[in-house]
Structure formats: structure tokens, C-alpha cells
Amino acid sequence: MARSEPTRAQLLESAKALCTAFASKADVDTLLSHFSSTHQISACEHGLPVLAPFLGRPFTGRAGANSVAAYFELLQKHLTYENMSFGEWTVDAEAQRASVVGTARFTWAEGAGKGQAWDEQFVYVLDFDQDAKVTDYQVWADSGAAYLARTGALARVIAGKDVPADDQSETNTLV
Numbered sequence: 189m190a191r192s193e194p195t196r197a198q199l200l201e202s203a204k205a206l207c208t209a210f211a212s213k214a215d216v217d218t219l220l221s222h223f224s225s226t227h228q229i230s231a232c233e234h235g236l237p238v239l240a241p242f243l244g245r246p247f248t249g250r251a252g253a254n255s256v257a258a259y260f261e262l263l264q265k266h267l268t269y270e271n272m273s274f275g276e277w278t279v280d281a282e283a284q285r286a287s288v289v290g291t292a293r294f295t296w297a298e299g300a301g302k303g304q305a306w307d308e309q310f311v312y313v314l315d316f317d318q319d320a321k322v323t324d325y326q327v328w329a330d331s332g333a334a335y336l337a338r339t340g341a342l343a344r345v346i347a348g349k350d351v352p353a354d355d356q357s358e359t360n361t362l363v
Contacts, residue, residue, distance in 0.1 A: 294308055
């Protein structure tokens, strides 16, 4: 008998379970338990790789320097967060995909930017296998804030003390 694909409700339950684990700062093994064991897995947080060590490159598989586990370890090394919540779920059972908007307060955890914090909205897109386990984990977030925090400049920019000279936001544009 052919195996049926997960229902919308099953995909939503799986997506929420991963997001709840992440929001509660679960360890890497717990996070990986939400990922497929029958398919190649990947994680990608979109952005320029030079802005932060976890941005703009694919992390694949369960072990190794470029694995999904390594991605979550980099996040734990460089960021802390609080008040993470998720809402605005979209689930496509036919495509085996869920997306969600999340919010949290992030703080850079090491180096020149240690302690620099920002509030952020971000988007997850999760693809699933036949068992409603995550195969692909994609994130779109505020890579600019992460970079400014990493370099120690975010607090000054937020306070308006370090606005670039070419900032045209207060000028009128004639068309």
C-alpha cells in the first residue's frame, strides 16, 4: 500500500513543534530530532556570508563543519534571544511546506558587539518529508542588524549617532 503524504494538520503540528523547541532554547540534538532521518537535510539563513558566520551558506547533513548541527551551534555561540513567538502560519500540504513569521529580541553574544540587542521579525520556510519531518529549513531575517551588532555599531545606529553620510532618508525626491 502506498504511503500517504502528511496532512496540513500534521505539517502544522511538526512545524510548531520545531519552532517551540527553538524558542525554548532546546539543545542541538533536540532540534535535530525534528529533522528527517530518511532525506538529506539542510539549513540556510539567507544573507551575505561576510555579515555573520551563520549567514548565506548552506549547512547540510547532521554532522560536520557545514552541517545543520553546526548551523545551530553557530547561532548558540553568537546569539541569545528572548520573547520568541510565532504566528501567521501558512501550510501547503501539496507542496509539503510551511512558513511562519516569528518575532524575538536578539542579543549578540560575543566579541565587539557583545550585549548589542535588537527586536526583529523573521520568516521561516520549512519543507517536510513523508513523515512530516523537516528536510529544508530556510530563514529570512535582519542580516543588517546582526552585522551591526557583531561589529559593535548597532547601538550607535539605533541612537542616531552613527548615521551614514549618504543617508537620503530625510530628503525629498523630485520625480
